[in-house]
Amino acid sequence: MKINILHMYPDLLNLYGDRGNIACMEQRLKWRGIDAETHRCTCREDNIDIENTDIIFIGGGSDREQKIVCDRLLEKKEMLSEYVENGGVLVAVCGGYQLLGKYYKLEDETVKGLEILDIYTEQGSPRLIGNVVLSSDFTDRKIVGFENHGGRTFIGDHTPLGKVVVGHGNDGVSGAEGVVYKNVTATYLHGPLLPKNPQLCDRILTQALKRRYPDFKELAPLDDSLENRANEYIVNRFCK
């Protein structure tokens, strides 16, 4: 078995240790004897073999970099939206999350998004910064991470990734964080997201494996004691 990961624009969107998410997905597949290969779609080399893509990852960047990326991404809008509607697995963090929506309204301009999710983002003040703990229907353990975003994202009728226990979340007031739609997982949480939330990582890997190999049942368990200690440390420290 083999899973192909596509890292979109790591040359532009690479803030906050995003490559840790890629390392986490790759390692957790390899530790189970499943092949994993990561392909990079960059400004220089942006051919995508969507038929052979099992997981797409889009990370976060600065506002300036996000604008450059957006023009590039919009050329691929139809392909990406078809991929998602057909159950393609996509993970988007921070800036990548905002780009999945209809638009991101900045002070002096509005950046058009991919319209994969029925959400929109508006720049706000102050920036929402700090450690985050979520309770989520998608994992038994709490989801932990760090947020740092100026945008307020309004998710309408979408299902959030989790409820904010500590932190600000999508818009600082609703108590919702992230979006889960079909096989899309989108969130403001970096840290990076996946290493301290191995259950969430395995959920994403399982989605990809089931789509590529319809007979696939479930992932073999791993020793996650270190991951869980790192997760629990954050939960215990910030949940009073």
Added chain:
Amino acid sequence: MRKLIAIWAAKASSVVGRLMGKKSSSSPGVIALKICPNLIKILSKNISKGVIVTCGTNGKTTTNNLLCAALEAKGYRVLCNRLGANMLGGVATAFAQACGIFGGFKADYACLEVDEASTLKVFDHIKPDVMIITNLFRDQLDRYGEIDITTDILRRAIKKAPNLKLVLNGDDPLCAQFGIDADALYYGISEPTLPQTDDAKEGRFCPVCGAEQKFNYYHYSQLGDYYCPSCSFKRPEIDFEVKNVSLGSPMRFTINGEPMELNYKGFYNIYNMAAVYAGMSALGEKTDDFGSLLGSYKPQIGRMEEIDLGKPVILNLAKNPAGFNQAIATVTADKRRKDVIIAINDNANDGRDVSWLWDVDFDNVSDENLNTLTVTGIRVYDISLRFKYAGVKVDFETTDMRAAIERALSTNSEAVYVLVNYTALYSTETVMLGIKKSLGK
């Protein structure tokens, strides 16, 4: 009178702080400015020859302190915020402490290390004659935000000082951009010396037109010989050129043909030396005795600081991906058998966000000369997890730095490296000095 009270208050607060065992040298200045908001402005009139400000993500403290030492060696009186308190309060503290009890103060030069984000505020109080910018890397994103925000602040600050001469790292496109249409001198390393790796995270794209830049060679991160394929922006002509680099111990190189010898570890220190050399020249000071000066200079705490605890234990501060990668390169360049200890904290001064750990190439720590690897600090699990996913075995996880060092001392290795981020620095040095004392050294 206000001035005098402000100075007394700052001095008193410094004494109280010291008695309480605090190392912060920022709060006395904050108090002084509350009493006398014009304090820096008034006192800076007593600086006869010039004010030099040093900015940049890494190398500020070393560059600033060495510049101060170079000027003092020429017999000048120099005011300097030596301890590295580099926001407005720290600058004010340096001024207040330089004053006599009756507020008297005279100096030839002021050497001020200033945090990039504080330059706008600081330049409201004092206009520098020379400004050195060492480099710009991502650093503590939760405090400073993205690097575009930092460059914007620096650009606005530079505009506030009309007669400013810039001294810029010409190898860094993010620094060199400030020299466009400005009075600028550049220093740089004009030959490839390190293994060529493309690990630039910032500054890949032309600061003028946004196109992806090309590199003839890299030093590290985005430092190197770059040019933009679509506009005229490129590595500028270098005024102070480093060449003939040999990375042994000591390191040897030339600046504009003059031979230099350096007993420090760390390739990046060549940049710090070149920055000081260029800064001296920008002030119109002679650099003919520069070589002998380097021989006698002692690095600050935690800048590859070596303490003999039966075997050499080397303490180094590294607080962002560029700094950590350079520290790791320095460790692996040392071919002795060694134990490595890494401590990661997440206090406010470290940055509360530790996701930058994943931007460091930690897999490089593991080579044939690594004996044991120990991780510690408030975020011990995060650093441990980072190593797990890098495929590097962690031998010990602990919360006790003293135990970690003592264990490393008991192995059959020849040297110990302790890499720490900011708030672990002083406590680790204290532990090391405590062990030294108990050894009767």
